[in-house]
Amino acid sequence: MRSKRLPRPDPAATAEPGDLSRQLLNAQEEERRRISRELHDETGQGLMVLRFQLEMLASDAETEGEKGKLQESLELLDRTIEGLRRTIARLSPRVLEELGLAAGIRREAQIVSKRTGITPHLDIPEDLEPLSHDLEVAIYRSVQEALHNVAKHSQAKNFTVNVQLSSSKVSVAIEDDGIGFSPRIVREHGFGLTGMQERAAALGGSVKIRSGQEKGTRIRLVFPREDVRHVSTTPPESSLQRVTAA
Numbered sequence: 033m034r035s036k037r038l039p040r041p042d043p044a045a046t047a048e049p050g051d052l053s054r055q056l057l058n059a060q061e062e063e064r065r066r067i068s069r070e071l072h073d074e075t076g077q078g079l080m081v082l083r084f085q086l087e088m089l090a091s092d093a094e095t096e097g098e099k100g101k102l103q104e105s106l107e108l109l110d111r112t113i114e115g116l117r118r119t120i121a122r123l124s125p126r127v128l129e130e131l132g133l134a135a136g137i138r139r140e141a142q143i144v145s146k147r148t149g150i151t152p153h154l155d156i157p158e159d160l161e162p163l164s165h166d167l168e169v170a171i172y173r174s175v176q177e178a179l180h181n182v183a184k185h186s187q188a189k190n191f192t193v194n195v196q197l198s199s200s201k202v203s204v205a206i207e208d209d210g211i212g213f214s215p216r217i218v219r220e221h222g223f224g225l226t227g228m229q230e231r232a233a234a235l236g237g238s239v240k241i242r243s244g245q246e247k248g249t250r251i252r253l254v255f256p257r258e259d260v261r262h263v264s265t266t267p268p269e270s271s272l273q274r275v276t277a278a
Contacts, residue, residue, distance in 0.1 A: 071120050079113050118143070133168045134160040134195070137175050141193055144179045150186075150208075155194040163202065164258035170231040171195075171204055171255070174239075177224040178206040178251050186210025186249065201257050207250040212243040228253065 086109065090102040127136040134156045141152040163171075175193060182191045188210030196203045225241065228251070232239045237255035 071116060076113070076116060076120070079109065079116065083109050083113070128165075128168055128172055132160070133163065133172060134158070136172050137193060137195070140172075140176055140179055141191075144183045144191075148183045150182065150188055151190045153190060153192040155192070157195065157197060160195065160197065167202070167235060167255055167258045170235055170237075171202065171253070174228045174231060174251075174253050175204060175206060177227060181224060181249075182206070182208045182210065185213070188248065197257070199257070202255045204253045205250060207248065209248045212245050212247045212249050214243075214245060225251075 083106065086102055086106050090099055090106065093099040093102055127139055131139075137156060138154060141154055144150065145152045162168075179191070179193075182188055186208045188208035191206065191208040194205040194207075225239070228239050231237075232253060232255065235255050235258070237253060240252045241249070242252075243249040
């Protein structure tokens with residue numbers, strides 16, 4: 033009598049909740065990288081070819097009217113290319129692989145400051161030690177989302193990014209002196225805070241938000257430390273997202 037072969041267990045079905053969260057976040061990052069590559073290799077290259085052709089047409093234009101219209105088209109195309117570059121940078125944090133976490137945060141702050149005129153104040157260790165890839169991506173994405181909120185909603189004059197590293201944890205605080213918001217608005221609109229909470233939960237970290245009308249906003253993230261030489265496989269126990277009025 034031939035014995036029945038038992039089905040193999042599905043790894044996803046037997047994984048811990050924290051492992052599943054991390055796998056989902058990694059899958060999201062990989063999809064972002066794929067889209068980023070396609071935008072760069074296909075859309076970006078196509079726009080550069082179009083720009084070259086417009087430049088040739090502009091140099092051959094016979095009337096000032098034609099030259100003016102072509103120049104307007106070139107300026108619009110340049111703005112489109114610059115917007116595409118910003119989108120690609122947001123999709124794929126290549127700066128982490130090329131320059132590291134500290135330089136990635138500084139670059140993101142510089143971009144926001146240049147676009148909005150808000151003055152940045154950065155307190156990041158110059159000798160920030162390498163952390164695990166998952167942790168660096170989580171920190172970078174969280175800072176990126178927080179600074180996006182500063183640029184879009186805060187009406188601030190200044191923002192601060194502070195990174196502290198101890199033997200057991202990494203803490204990151206993003207603060208602005210803008211108009212703030214109420215806890216109710218956060219619950220209704222999210223402001224991208226759900227993504228921060230999910231990343232923190234996947235790595236056993238926490239997110240705390242303090243804000244109030246005309247009192248600015250402060251977001252503090254704390255993660256257990258994961259060095260590149262030792263990446264913990266213990267699933268996270270809890271994550272806290274607390275919104276309080278200042």
